[in-house]
Amino acid sequence: MKKTTFLLLIILACNSLFAINLDEAKNIARENNKYFLSQKANLNQAKWNEYNAITNFLPKFSLDGTMVRLDYDTYNKANQFSASPYYIPLVDDQGNPAPFPLPLSAMSGSIYKTTYTSQLTIQQPIFNGGKIFIGHQIAKLAKEQALLNLKSGKNDLDYQVAETYLNLLKLSDVKKISEKALASSKAHLKMVTDKYEQGIVKKSDVLQWKVKVENDKIALEEVNNSIEILKTLWKDLLGLKNSDNLPMPDEIDFMQHENEIQKYAEIKEEEMDKKVDNILTQAERTNPDIKSLEIVKKISKKGYLIAKGNFLPSINLQFQKQFESDDKLDFDGEDSWNLVAVASFPVFQSGANLTNLKRSKYEYLKTKLQMDDAKDKILMGTKNSFYNLVTKAKKVNSAKVAFENAKENHKILNDLYEQGMVTNTELLDAEIILFGGEMNLTSAYYDYILAKYNLDKFVGEQK
Structure with missing residues (x-):
């Protein structure tokens, strides 16, 4: 996909008016849109958080080295004290006391002006109330949630691209219709002006068409402004803010739909409920936002379990191996080792564990209720989206009938006007109805297609 997007961008650099289809627009947006790229980075962050949680099960190794240097006074006093003999009480072979002098330095080790100490420390957690295990589960769930958020972000981005894509096309078609309406108004103005000069019609008829021409000009200008504003959003969605070349949407064949x-x-009415139930069932199974809400509830429950773990003991092991403790940095001095097992029991924490447990319990309950409410709203939105799709489909059929009637009405009144059998106002109304009907039909098609993409977003089926 990256290669395809790269080739598209090269082509775009050569042609600023290059038209792209909707799938190509989505691919460009996924490669360049900053918000979507941040969702990808969030997923990578969650993956590394899970790896980090795994390291809490493993032993930790550290190699420490220290150098201690004594000042002259301290060093001299220490040596004088250590040189003083300590007499060990002994007796000779006659049974008489014969104390044996032993320097203090012989018992305590030599005292150096500079002492180097090196040791290896290994720490291994054994049991910590389940916090390490639950912490890894939370990190794993957070990674799943980040993946679902990425899918949801992709659906949202695809829908925004589709919405802007279709609105640009709709405005482009509305612009063409507005140009036709303006051209038609100018043609009628010329025709009425000629008749006025011949004394056939009143001056008010000419003025009415002049007003119509000016109104059509303003309407066309408003459409052009709306297109330019929408292009700014389009460029931002595609991540092409710094590009001078902007690809525009390719035309859509309505007949395909x-x-x-x-x-x-x-x-039929009796089929609606069954269709809605099927869509809601599918949404519960595939909508990434709903699945993400379930994970949020699981994470909150894990937090409650961690609070329970605060009542359990913790056991940890620590091993230390000293390589040297002398006046030379050669790893060849006095050595020793020790193994320590530390067990901690939370006998009384002044109620901190209990209050934390209660807080976590109600936090979990609050989260559960909030997530259930959010899920209900998503399913309600899914249901409304389906009903909206059906309404938009019916609106297309109604708009087609209305436009056909408007064309026939305009043709009849135009012929009658040329024969002087209807008023100028009636022709003006027919003109407005005609082009209004064409705009309504065009909008109805685009609204239906957009409603379909909206339903796909709720169901989680964006391609």
């Missing part, structure tokens, strides 16, 4: 539109428009 006709069969699907008719299927939803003609759906």
